[in-house]
Structure formats: C-alpha cells, structure tokens
Amino acid sequence: MGFIKVAAALQLILSSISAAPTGVIGLEKNAVSQSPIVYDAVIVGGGPAGLSAVSGLARVRRKVLLIDSGEYRNDPTRHMHDVIGADGLSPPFFRWKARGQLAYYESASLINGTVTTIKAATSNITSTVQDAPFTVRATLPSGEERTVGARGIILATGLRDIIPDTPGLQQNWGKGIYWCPWCDGNEHADQALGILSPLIDAASSVQEISTLNSDIIAFVNGTYTPEARAATEKKFPNWEKYLELRNIKIENRTIAGLVRLADGGANEHPEAPTFPEHDLFRFP
C-alpha cells in the first residue's frame, strides 16, 4: 500500500527580472498603452511556498502577482507543525495571517484563480503581451479570463497525494492517518501504530518513527514475497533481525477498509502547539 507523490515540488523558474518600475498595481490595463500589465513575476500557487515568494519579492518592491486556485495539499490536516513560529496553527489561519502581512506591500497583488496557460516568448514566437517574456492566462472564480505579462514565473503549485481507494483511507487522510512523522507523529506518540508500506520500506519506516512509537504492526499489503525479501535485505541489511528485536509484526494481508473508532480531533487544546490526538481505527 502507500501512496505515490506526483507533480513537482516548488520549482523556481524566476528568470530575467530586470529593474522595473514599481508602485501600486492591479489587473487593469496599462493606462497609457492599453496593453495588459507586465509584472516582474507571476507566482502560481498560494500555499506557504507561494506566499513566501511574494514576501521575498514584495520586500524589494518587485511588482508581483500571485494567482491561487486554493487546493492546498495539507487541507485535510487539523494543525500544521514543524514550521517554527507557526507550530500548531491551522493551515487556513496561517495563510490568512500571511496574506494580512503581505497586504502591507503595495507592489504585491494576490488573487484567486487558476492559471491555464503560460506562454514563453522564444525566438520564433513573440509573447502575446508586448515586451513580456511570458504571457499568463488565468480563469477567475467568476469565470472571467485574465491575461497578464510577466518577466518571470514562479511555480509554487505544490504536490498532489494519490491515495489508494481503500475505503476509509481518503476519508481519514490527515486526521490520524498521516505520512510524515514531523507533521503529525508527536501528536500520536506512544500509541499503537500501523505502518502502511510495501515490505521494502517497512524497516526504514519503523526506523524513522522509532523515537515516537514502539507498538507497531507493518501492513505490507501482499508484498511479503521471496523477491521482496531479497530486495529488502539489499536495501536494509538484517531487516528481519531489526524488526524482531523491536517486536514489530508484519501483516501481509490486504486491508479491505478502515473504520474510525475514535476521533483525535475531539479534544482540541486552545493554546498548546502540540497535544495528544487519540485516533483509533479498526479494519473491518
């Protein structure tokens, strides 16, 4: 079992930003030429990465436009962790706070919308927007289409998790079923833990979480085969001994579904950045 991460992480393709005039900006057309506004940079995506990029550019008065379609990877989670200064905040509150801070910078604009095309001017193709290396087209929530020019583009479009369609997995994703010990492990420390993983990654996953949990079953979803055992030995020599010493059991049957028995979000602490979340699941 497990999930595959697709799409690229933050890619910085900020290129050829020249010294440009700064000042109050908007999406309206340039008053003199009637051509679309040309930004120093258009940032695609308004999660932590995109918002940070706005800050870096706006603080040196680059004319910057952030366009965000609002489908955040960490949307299902209760609280964000391991972002120092923001430990335990809810992601929407974090973004609201960041947007409030960015509102003080006149050269930054943030809008909701989906970027549908980015065209680069090449030696053969000239950009639709005059004098802009990039032409960006976006659909706004109203359905209206907008075109702007940009000297650089930052793709801060994040990642998408592809969760197996095992009943109960997607529904509880981010709420007691988590992928990263730094994000949610401390809140589930010392609880009985199931690791969903192919055999080859089971021992390294146990190792990763070993300072937090000891009562662990590795659910390897039918991957306990002679070939996988050999491959695991190559990747993690003496893995069987490692698991045996820690009393970690391996369950090779496929999980048909998950049913929630207890909700770790039921007892929120109003102030503490971290507190135990007692989630409990049963396999029907």
Ligand SMILES: Cc1cc2nc3c(=O)[nH]c(=O)nc-3n(C[C@H](O)[C@H](O)[C@H](O)COP(=O)(O)OP(=O)(O)OC[C@H]3O[C@@H](n4cnc5c(N)ncnc54)[C@H](O)[C@@H]3O)c2cc1C
């Ligand atoms: C359940 C869960 C919990 C997590 N918890 C933590 C945690 O506690 N601590 C931590 O550090 N990390 C955590 N993470 C990882 C977390 O997702 C990242 O740290 C962080 O939120 C990623 O930020 P980002 O800006 O790269 O992407 P996102 O926040 O996903 O933002 C990307 C944005 O780009 C937008 N976008 C994409 N395409 C377009 C387009 N064509 N036009 C316009 N906009 C577009 C998307 O709609 C989205 O709004 C967690 C992940 C998951 C899945």
